[in-house]
Amino acid sequence: MPFAPVPVAPRVLVVDDHRKIREPLAMYLRRHTFEVRTAEDAAGMWQLLKTQAFDVVVLDVLLPDGDGFELCNQLHRRSNNPVILLTARDTAADRIRGLDLGADDYVTKPFEPRELVARINSVLRRQGRNTGPSTLSNGARAYHFAGWHFSVSNATLCRDGAPAIQLSTAESRLLQVFLNHPNTLLHRERLIDLTAAADSDVSDRAIDRQVSRLRRKLAQGDAAPDLLRTIWGGGYLLAAEVSECTP
Structure with missing residues (x-):
């Protein structure tokens, strides 16, 4: 694929x-x-x-x-x-x-x-460029990365031999941002711009909490890699190759 x-x-x-x-x-x-x-x-x-x-x-x-x-x-x-x-x-x-x-x-x-x-x-x-929450999925309805399958429509994470994991709306939006920018350092301010609704007020601390919750859900299994990495003084990075796939 x-x-x-x-x-x-x-x-x-x-x-x-x-x-x-x-x-x-x-x-x-x-x-x-x-x-x-x-x-x-x-x-x-x-x-x-x-x-x-x-x-x-x-x-x-x-x-x-x-x-x-x-x-x-x-x-x-x-x-x-x-x-x-x-x-x-x-x-x-x-x-x-x-x-x-x-x-x-x-x-x-x-x-x-x-x-x-x-x-x-x-x-x-x-101008028709994809920049923010209104186009988070980048046209994709599902993604495959590091053994995970993520369905955009129902906000669930699945992998072989493990039960499906339901994500919250905030976690789903955050994961979509990382999946659309794999192996790319994203600073907290950029994550706020890409995930927050136009009328909301999201803080750096709120982003940190969302990343921590999402990281725990991705860290399933003893041998699970550290997919969501903290870059000290910078922000966060999803260390994975990503492909779009059918739901």
């Missing part, structure tokens, strides 16, 4: 002339499993766009060699790249101008990085 392909990380281009904003933001986005490139000015942005494709451009409005509003308009006309504008100006006129010129969203500085992650995911969903 063929293995399911590992999901391709969304590619984000961050364009901001302030290094103390640009680099920490890029690092934060990489922790949320985005593939990120950066540019400090419009020239650098165009150079990268000549050779690489990006799913979203995060663009500062005030650049030393170009007006972000006009650059947004050019991006929209040339390649229809989704654009999220970053600006320190929070006036209705600026927001309307940016949206009229083709911006997909607008974030005012200072901002919480998690807010930008949520807005990027929202833009990607509108």
